[in-house]
Amino acid sequence: MLNAVTISPALIGKYNQPVPRYTSYPTVPFWNNDTDPQQWQQLFKQAFTVHNTANGISLYIHLPFCESLCTYCGCNKKITTNHAVEEVYISALLKEWDLYRQWMGERPQLREIHLGGGTPTFFSPVRLAGLLERILVNGNVPPDAQFSLEGHPNNTTREHLDQLYRLGFRRISYGVQDLDPRVQQVINRIQPFEKVQQATDAARAAGFTAVNFDLIYGLPLQTAASIEQTISQVLTLRPDRIAFYSYAHVPWTSRGQRLFSEEDLPGAEAKLGLYLQGKDLLTAAGYADIGMDHFALPQDELFKAKVAGKLHRNFMGYTTQHSGLLLGLGVSAISDLNNGFAQNNKSLHDYYAAVNGGRLAIQRGFLLNEEDLAFRQYIKEVACNGTTRFAPEHLTILESLSFPVLQEMAADGLLIFNREGMQLTAAGHYFIRNACSAFDLYLQRNRSVSTGHQFSKAI
Structure with a gap:
């Protein structure tokens, strides 16, 4: 039972890092x-x-x-x-x-x-x-x-x-x-x-x-x-x-x-x-x-x-x-089209200027490729179900970027995984955001870049 899980202070300190909420x-x-x-x-x-x-x-x-x-x-x-x-x-x-x-x-x-x-x-x-x-x-x-x-x-x-x-x-x-x-x-x-x-x-x-x-x-x-x-x-x-x-x-x-x-x-x-x-x-x-x-x-x-x-x-x-x-x-x-995102202007002045001028008020966005869609699904499955299965065609990139994170979390008793998939343990339930981050290719490819003023801490 999750209620019976004890989380050590050392584990809390280790994983209390800036991590996205993955919405x-x-x-x-x-x-x-x-x-x-x-x-x-x-x-x-x-x-x-x-x-x-x-x-x-x-x-x-x-x-x-x-x-x-x-x-x-x-x-x-x-x-x-x-x-x-x-x-x-x-x-x-x-x-x-x-x-x-x-x-x-x-x-x-x-x-x-x-x-x-x-x-x-x-x-x-x-x-x-x-x-x-x-x-x-x-x-x-x-x-x-x-x-x-x-x-x-x-x-x-x-x-x-x-x-x-x-x-x-x-x-x-x-x-x-x-x-x-x-x-x-x-x-x-x-x-x-x-x-x-x-x-x-x-x-x-x-x-x-x-x-x-x-x-x-x-x-x-x-x-x-x-x-x-x-x-x-x-x-x-x-x-x-x-x-x-x-x-x-x-x-x-x-x-x-x-x-x-x-x-x-x-x-x-x-x-x-x-x-x-x-x-x-x-x-x-x-x-x-x-x-x-x-x-x-x-x-x-x-x-x-x-x-x-x-x-x-x-x-x-x-x-x-x-x-x-x-x-x-x-x-x-x-807005989320499944294969693309767009966010409207954050200031009322810019938002009003756009729509009153008959234009979309889009400030920024992102168009997803096939790799993005696949890893978005991994993250969603972990966030919603605590488990996911890996597609064979992704194993090369998983081994390079995701498995090192998963191996460390597995060593700490937070999840179990193999080449077929992964599942959170009872203790790992409290570190869902950290587990999701293993499949965040943008985050993993930019690990040398500080995320301190981008995301709130995991705990």
Whole structure:
């Protein structure tokens, strides 16, 4: 059992290195800054023709505005209390959607929609519904479609929930993070348990069938006692899923993280201890460990997908949907055509200038070759299933770049492998990102290059 595994401090120190989270492969730092919009347009047309008929498409809409800064947050966001920005931003989103719509050729099968941020519920219920109605009117919604959003417990109203339920939304994820007042104060995320309870009850009363909580371990001032108290309170609300994320300390890209002292952060050993403590509490309460940072009740679709070997991972983390085409709309949003990625401009000024000028807002991207696609699959299988099998035609490159990493991890008892494939051990489960990195050819070919200001540490 994973609960019984003891991880030595020496092992923690050895593997607590900067490593990607592998929501994409190749990872963003290796993408190009000169993606050709015309080439991307052609690739999108081809991918849409293939995937829309087969499985439909997924749509991610980035809504970047927040009324206050949460200092731990590494997301692309814009802090403002001026709600006049809503109409301007929605207008730009719809122009971007219209650009893609003219290249589709047929009505999109909208199998998945996710609203992320920022704070999607920063937008008024009426404006949010108006945006979605303009998108849905141009598409078809399959019976098994899944629509979800991220909500803030402090500003998600019953009207938000009723409007979104009417439009087909059934899943909501609340950013809880931590319920200890001292931790909330230092990360500037003040939301009493009563607010979380009210928001959860309101979602269920509105008809939402799945509620997820995001929790974070490794935040400043967190202790074993505060983690236990937070999770104990969370368990009284019985969310269907819990994402128990490792705090990613990247102050070189997230300036808000410079507003608290690094001395208040737990060290690597203490941080892993917080995770193990939280995991034990969750599994004892009946939640299944899905992998890396997600837990779900046995009746939840994420757990069922894990058992069936159908789990998928993308920029939104673990998911049950794999449409083959993820279209990202909005500032900094990322699109995934399976054989190509593109990320929109990160600044609102540049994003508005592009879409209001009738152009794609692409800032950078990457086109995958056959080798990339194969090793992307290895990484996905390790992240989702903890195991993968090797194709004979890849053995030469595996022996050169991947096997040295796997041999070292095997010597430390973290995995077993041979020329046919590999599988994580119980201890190796806690080092999934490190195991995935063995198949990251870009990382392995550039091992002499520092990754310290590109990725957060593994623990």
